[in-house]
Every structure is written in C-alpha cells, then in structure tokens.
Amino acid sequence: MKIEIDEKSGFCFGVVRAIDMAERELSKRGQLLCLGDIVHNGEEVMRLERRGLQTIQYPELDSHAGRTVLLRAHGEPPSTYEQAQRLGMSVVDATCPVVLALQRKVKERGAALRAEGGAIIIFGKNGHAEVLGLLGQTECDRYVVMTIADLESIAFNRPIDCFSQTTMSPTQYLSIVSAVRERMQRAFGREEVPLQVHATTCAQVSNRKQEIGMFAAAHDAVLFVSGVKSSNGRMLYQECLGVNPRTFFLSSPDEMRIEWLQGVERLGVCGATSTPRWLMEAVARRAAELAEGSYER
Ligand code: SF4
Known part of the structure; x- marks a missing residue:
C-alpha cells in the first residue's frame, strides 16, 4: 500500500498566523490565555497547552484580570475587547485579516441598513465564534441562517445584505442567496430588488x-x-x-x-x-x- x-x-494562513503569535508570546513569558480553542483541533490545542497556553471560556474571563489573552483567528465582537479593557488585560489580537475585513464590512453596511430599516442575513452556524463576532458589529436587524427553512421568519419587503461565514460552502451560500432574492422579488412585486450579496467565503x-x-x-x-x-x-x-x-x-x-x-x-x-x-x-x-x-x- x-x-x-x-x-x-x-492550516490556513489565518490559523498559522494565530499559532505563530501564540508561540512567540509563549517563548517570551511561558504563559498565555486563549479565549476559546485557538484552533478546532484538540491535538494541536493540547500541544500548545503543554507549552503554557491556557484555554479559557467566556464566563471565566472576569477571573483573569490583568493577564494577557489571545483572541483567536475567528474574531470577537467589540464587547469582548471592552470587557478585556475593563479588566486591565493585554490583548494579543490574532483575528484573521480576512475576518477583520468582513467584520468592518458588516459594521459599515449594518449602520446604513439600520438607517433604511433594512436587515442583514448571515449564512453561518448560530453560536459559532466568527458569527458571534459578526453579529456584535451592528445593531441592525440581523439573522443567522443555515438552511432555506430558516428564512421563514424574515420579512423581505426591505433592503437586505447577505454575508457568509468565511468557512461555509460557497455553493450552499449561492442557493441561500437565490432563495432570498426570490422572496424579495415576491415581496416587492418586481425583478429589481435592493439586495446586496457579499462574497465572503474564504x-x-x-x-x-x-x-x-x-x-x-x-x-x-x-x-x-x-x-x-x-x-x-x-x-x-x-x-x-x-x-x-x-x-x-x-x-x-x-x-x-x-x-x-x-x-x-x-x-x-x-x-x-x-x-x-x-x-x-x-x-x-x-x-x-x-x-x-x-x-x-
Ligand atoms: S478566513 Fe478563516 S479560513 Fe480563511 S484564512 Fe482566515 S481563519 Fe483561515
């Protein structure tokens, strides 16, 4: 055989970058907190934990005031940075540049759509760290959908922007987008609709x-x-x-x-x-x- x-x-470059940042920090001080798993791979997490990385979950953050915490490639909502600042923590920000650009776009479009009474649809996994980071960028009306059935609760007679979590399937994203377009066309009663689709799969x-x-x-x-x-x-x-x-x-x-x-x-x-x-x-x-x-x- x-x-x-x-x-x-x-590893994609975002994960390589986050692990490099963690290893550099660990070589300097021998210990570092990481908010959530640095990578969705238990074996790699264990390897880094043997070098001094300590993975903590969100409710534990308050008990680590003054320490250094790494924010992983998935990105975080602004509330996490605010909480770390309140606790006097140093932040090693390993947010992937691709995710960072996506967060900025959601923030910018969220502000515009909020003023117009529009909404944002994110094709992604509810509760996933990257999705939580995106939801936190805006107070605009926003929905996380995984399937076409998840579109049922949404009103389509208004401007809508679609985004995808970076790791989702581009083909499935396209089918969600065409279902959104169809529903908007029905709601507006015309072909041309105020839909903006952002190509955000990585x-x-x-x-x-x-x-x-x-x-x-x-x-x-x-x-x-x-x-x-x-x-x-x-x-x-x-x-x-x-x-x-x-x-x-x-x-x-x-x-x-x-x-x-x-x-x-x-x-x-x-x-x-x-x-x-x-x-x-x-x-x-x-x-x-x-x-x-x-x-x-
Ligand atoms: S967006 Fe996600 S998958 Fe793409 S490089 Fe960054 S961390 Fe990796």
Whole structure:
C-alpha cells in the first residue's frame, strides 16, 4: 500500500498566523490565555497547552484580570475587547485579516441598513465564534441562517445584505442567496430588488473544496483527519465522501480501524484547514504500521 499526504491540506494562513503569535508570546513569558480553542483541533490545542497556553471560556474571563489573552483567528465582537479593557488585560489580537475585513464590512453596511430599516442575513452556524463576532458589529436587524427553512421568519419587503461565514460552502451560500432574492422579488412585486450579496467565503477554504475532491478521487481510500468541532472539517469531509465513498473521518491515529485499509493500494491522508501537518503525518505512520506500507512526504 502506498500512502500519500495531501500537500495542500492543513492550516490556513489565518490559523498559522494565530499559532505563530501564540508561540512567540509563549517563548517570551511561558504563559498565555486563549479565549476559546485557538484552533478546532484538540491535538494541536493540547500541544500548545503543554507549552503554557491556557484555554479559557467566556464566563471565566472576569477571573483573569490583568493577564494577557489571545483572541483567536475567528474574531470577537467589540464587547469582548471592552470587557478585556475593563479588566486591565493585554490583548494579543490574532483575528484573521480576512475576518477583520468582513467584520468592518458588516459594521459599515449594518449602520446604513439600520438607517433604511433594512436587515442583514448571515449564512453561518448560530453560536459559532466568527458569527458571534459578526453579529456584535451592528445593531441592525440581523439573522443567522443555515438552511432555506430558516428564512421563514424574515420579512423581505426591505433592503437586505447577505454575508457568509468565511468557512461555509460557497455553493450552499449561492442557493441561500437565490432563495432570498426570490422572496424579495415576491415581496416587492418586481425583478429589481435592493439586495446586496457579499462574497465572503474564504478563498483558502473554497479553493480547498475542489482540490481536496480531486485528491480524494485519485485514491482507493481516504483518511480525513480533523477535529470534530471544525465546520470547515465537516464540509471538506463531505466533499471527499461525495467523491470517494471509502473516506473515513478520524481525529487521532488511535481511531484508525484496520478494516478501512483492506484491499487499498493507494491511500490518501488529508484534512481540514485546522488540521496540523504533524497530525496527518502521525496518521500516515499509523496506517503504514498497520498495513506495512510506505508513505510519500
Ligand atoms: S479560513 Fe480563511 S478566513 Fe478563516 S481563519 Fe483561515 S484564512 Fe482566515
């Protein structure tokens, strides 16, 4: 059995940047708080925690006055910065520049739409950190939708702007947008409607979908490595599975099952934009041990 790791899988630049910032800070002071998981990958979080990173949740922030906290790539609403300032904390802001640009756009359009009685629709996961960061940018009427059914409670007879969480599927975003347009056309009774659609899925993710599909198609079986909390991981896993039914999801080498490797000559190992390279290598090594194969770096 030949094992190949997908060259293009692994951390996106926003996550690389956040981890670099954390590691620089840890080298200086040996400890750093991180508000929420720095990356949706338990193995990588544990590696950084061994170096002194302490992951805390939002309700715990108040008990860390005066300390240094890293805000991760997903971004935060303004209320988090205000709270950190009130507590006299130093902030290491690792918000991804792509997310930052999106937050600014939501803020700017939110102010305009609020004045016009309009609304913002965000295609994303309710409760996801990035979505919470976006919702916090504006007091304009705003909705988070995951499916077309979620549009039911929205009034469409007013100006609307659509945004997508950066890691969502561009194809699904387009189908949400066309459902919004249809409803607005019905509500206004005309073709031309005051709808603005912002292309805010991240290229690092949308390009990955096509590339990973080609990788999955080129192998007899695929081991998809990702943390269970990663929405990008779920999306890319579904893409691989759609192309290659022998795609198996795992978060660590220990979860591998020998029957996944039966009859496989070319095995592919790939992962999400939150999957560290070292973890994919560990999975490839484990597969090689189980099947007495070799893998290409
Ligand atoms: S997926 Fe894109 S937007 Fe999200 S952190 Fe990575 S580079 Fe930034």
